[in-house]
Amino acid sequence: MIPFLQDRMEEEKYIITFVNEYYIPDRVCYEKRHNAHDLFLYGYDAQQDKFYTAGYNERFAYSTGEVSGGLLEQALLQFGQSRGSLTQWVDGMHLLDVRASAEFEFDLNIVIEQLEEYVYCRDSSKRFRMFDNPKQYYSFGLAVYDGIVEYLRNIRKHGIDVRIFHILYEHKKVMHDRLLFLVEKQGIPLSKYDIADYEQLVQQSLSLRNLCLRLEMENEQEILNRMIMMVETLKEKEKPLLQGILNDLHVVQHN
Template identity: 25%
Template sequence: MSKKAELPIAAPLYATYQCQIPGTAITTPNPSIRNYYYNRVTKLTCTRRFLREGFTSPELNVLDSGWVVNPHIERLSYNMRYLGSFVRRLIRDLIDEGYYIYFNGVDDYYVKGKSWYHERHFEHDGMICGYDEERKTYSIYSYDSKWICRRFETPVSAFARGMNAALENGCDGMLYGVRAGSDEVAFSPKRALRGIREYLDSDMKSQPFDGKEYFAEGIVVQTYMRRYLDMLLDGSIPYERKDRRIFRLIWEHKNVMHDRIGMIEAALGMEGKYAEKYALLAAQAEKMRMIYASYSKRRRDDLLAELICGLEKLENDERRILSRFAAAAERKIEV
């Protein structure tokens, strides 16, 4: 039995939401699994609830970006309610076998270092990636109390208290042992291009605000985000209820798309000019992320107006660059 163990963390492609992190953070033993996301995970999504149900988040996401959808991740699952005192031994043994521990339904209020520690009761997720028996700590990779996604230590007793508090509150949390599978996942330029075409195949005519579908999907979701910002600006969504995360996800989506374009160009022997052009969009998305972060700290409506204009330009430029790139790459494949 080890007294201490620490599993490696790879930089996650998506980390806006905790459920996205394990999909690529645990891939050090098999980095090819990241190709699953480059091949298939391209579409922005949001719900329409903020438009007509008084909901204050657009629930922006990237379709199939959560770890649970990834078929190349091995997983074991355990209901916390039935683990009792065995939970500590289980976590230690799974980590010794190379499994990361993804958990949900643990009250942040009691878990030192977590986002809502000693601020509010919130049954939250996270990932344990190590333990130290002598220090009686777990190593957690999650959002910390400063809302930075990083590795930090928390006492075993604090985690147990958060778990038990949630159980007492009627929340049956889960522990999942997750690790990279052994499958070699090849990058497929053809499949990745299909994903780009699927992302582009959306506009306001096919996906209007008053559409009956629960979700909107594709590049047009950025128009929905402009509408969300309009509602913040006119007060129909209160400033205090804003979703702070939307521009981080847009920025991550552009970074992954930029990588994907570069990989397609390299695989097809293209010049690389489209990745270079798209890099400007990724940089613009990062700038908007920082502007929105500033707005989230202190309300300034002039910043919202700037973001609305910037997002419209981003969507228009993205549609133009991706359409031309896809056409050029498809000609290469046909040849």
């Protein structure tokens, strides 16, 4: 198994595979429980017998790490012991490589369409109805905030899932990066004040994520109430901010 992985990496392949996280260091389940999860491998060191990985660590932050060849082999060979919701998605090992010759042109129309879908909570799964039925019970766009508030009002504090709030933070962060891309790489004249305001949303969503971690330790109703208020405030601030940015993009679109 390990020689196969090394050979693929010598061919400049990246690897995504499912493993038993009981054997993967710096994961929540390491040496605690047998849990199925995907793992990204992007390199190896034959002399030190280790592979370089990327994924969510025990602090629920996406980061890089290392795993020895012996533990990785155990994680693969003992996958049958794994449990968890991701077992339904297991679909083998995927080999990836970089398409160095590929070119992707920037399309402002698609940016506007997707941003409008997000702001006005449109069902984006309908875009792919040729391949699958639209999702009937999903929330889309800013409506996700309402779903999070409902979740917080009904959750048992000991069972809160911090991943929800980490993903929310990552979404604000990548949205801010996209705005910077539009200005710095595409020369679109967005307001520097709007970008600064969106950066504040990034920081507020990070504070929300950190408050969730605190809730796991302190278990106080006051913290839960603060989280609900912060989620509602994020939605109230983000909608008009993105509507203004959409207006600016429409001006560029029609010039």
